[in-house]
Amino acid sequence: MTTPAALIASWLVLGCAALGAQAGAHFSPALPGQPDRAFLHRVGHEPMAPDPTLRRYTGKVTALAPADAQGKVYGFTCAPVGPRNFPLKTDDLRGWRMTVLSGKRFGTVFRIAGNSGTEIRVNAETGPVQGLAANDVFVIESIDANGASMFATPPAAPPPASGTGA
Amino acid sequence: MPEGAARAQRTAIARLGRALAAIACALACTSAFAQGARIPADAVDAFHRALKDKDTAAALSLLDRELVVFEFGVVDPTAEAYAFQHLPLDIDAAAISTWTIQTRRVGGEGDIRWVLTTYRVTGKQPDGTPVDLTTLETMILRRNSGLFRIVHMHWSTNDAKFQAQSQKARATGAAPAK
Numbered sequence: 619m620t621t622p623a624a625l626i627a628s629w630l631v632l633g634c635a636a637l638g639a640q641a642g643a644h645f646s647p648a649l650p651g652q653p654d655r656a657f658l659h660r661v662g663h664e665p666m667a668p669d670p671t672l673r674r675y676t677g678k679v680t681a682l683a684p685a686d687a688q689g690k691v692y693g694f695t696c697a698p699v700g701p702r703n704f705p706l707k708t709d710d711l712r713g714w715r716m717t718v719l720s721g722k723r724f725g726t727v728f729r730i731a732g733n734s735g736t737e738i739r740v741n742a743e744t745g746p747v748q749g750l751a752a753n754d755v756f757v758i759e760s761i762d763a764n765g766a767s768m769f770a771t772p773p774a775a776p777p778p779a780s781g782t783g784a
Numbered sequence: 785m786p787e788g789a790a791r792a793q794r795t796a797i798a799r800l801g802r803a804l805a806a807i808a809c810a811l812a813c814t815s816a817f818a819q820g821a822r823i824p825a826d827a828v829d830a831f832h833r834a835l836k837d838k839d840t841a842a843a844l845s846l847l848d849r850e851l852v853v854f855e856f857g858v859v860d861p862t863a864e865a866y867a868f869q870h871l872p873l874d875i876d877a878a879a880i881s882t883w884t885i886q887t888r889r890v891g892g893e894g895d896i897r898w899v900l901t902t903y904r905v906t907g908k909q910p911d912g913t914p915v916d917l918t919t920l921e922t923m924i925l926r927r928n929s930g931l932f933r934i935v936h937m938h939w940s941t942n943d944a945k946f947q948a949q950s951q952k953a954r955a956t957g958a959a960p961a962k
Contacts, residue, residue, distance in 0.1 A: 672838070672875075672876065674872055676868065700868060700869065701869075702872065715840075717840040717841050717844070719844075719864055719867040719868050720864040720867070720868070724844065724849070724863075724864070724867075725841050725844040725845055726841070727840075727841045755864070755868055757840065757867075757868070757872065759838070759840065759872075761838055765837055765838055765839065767838075
């Protein structure tokens with residue numbers, strides 16, 4: 619038996635699902651062409667100083683890692699690009715948030731599972747990286763799942779030792 | 785109440801509960817994936833909120849893919865350019881400042897609207913330097929699939945020193961002197 623309340627609720631569910639699919643379809647359209655990458659070599663700064671509690675690593679994809687047994691890819695090799703990066707050490711970026719800034723996966727968020735000097739792996743919970751392509755750029759930020767920085771403000775420099783002079 | 789009617793009522797309540805749970809799940813999934821707003825000014829405010837929350841993906845989801853940004857005399861010609869080199873700086877600036885709306889006018893029609901806002905921007909830089917200026921913002925929004933997203937933004941300020949400092953920094957690629 620189908621009651622009016624259950625019927626209305628079912629229509630609401632279908633409506634929400636349709637809206638979500640529509641919005642999602644609009645959000646990630648295929649780019650008509652490759653973006654002009656000349657901008658990557660320009661640097662701009664606001665007169666406001668950056669937040670010292672937030673670190674960023676910007677880079678570009680050089681190749682996807684091989685697929686796993688289920689045909690899904692959770693890693694890629696990368697190269698640093700732009701002004702915000704640093705030499706990577708093993709698992710420097712573990713737990714950080716990655717956002718794709720160009721290409722078909724523009725705006726997609728992944729959580730970093732680990733890294734080596736040139737390879738980055740993402741958590742399975744945030745989905746595979748299929749759709750990423752060579753030269754897609756990304757930013758990886760030291761922000762946890764709650765939006766908080768994973769770094770504390772650097773401690774103030776200790777006061778100079780008091781002198782013993784006259 | 786007869787037994788049959790009571791059972792039917794319990795079944796209906798259970799179905800309603802499951803349906804509401806599905807709605808909640810659907811809303812949670814879609815809001816994290818795609819945004820935009822049905823009201824132009826809401827998209828503008830949501831963008832500033834995303835900056836304040838350091839939510840890069842949410843900020844990007846409010847931008848039209850044909851975005852062009854004019855800021856302090858410099859152009860970000862694509863959404864990718866803005867996302868890569870400029871959005872992080874706006875997130876940093878939002879973290880240390882408060883943007884209070886002073887005036888707002890909205891207009892346009894159909895799928896193209898504009899939102900003109902002046903903000904008083906206050907705060908303090910990490911080195912203690914106070915921030916107190918008026919920022920002028922022009923946002924043009926385009927509606928696609930029922931949602932407005934920002935297709936052009938232009939910021940400038942009444943603070944000549946801030947403006948000059950920003951333009952010089954962008955032209956030379958060097959961090960401005962404090």
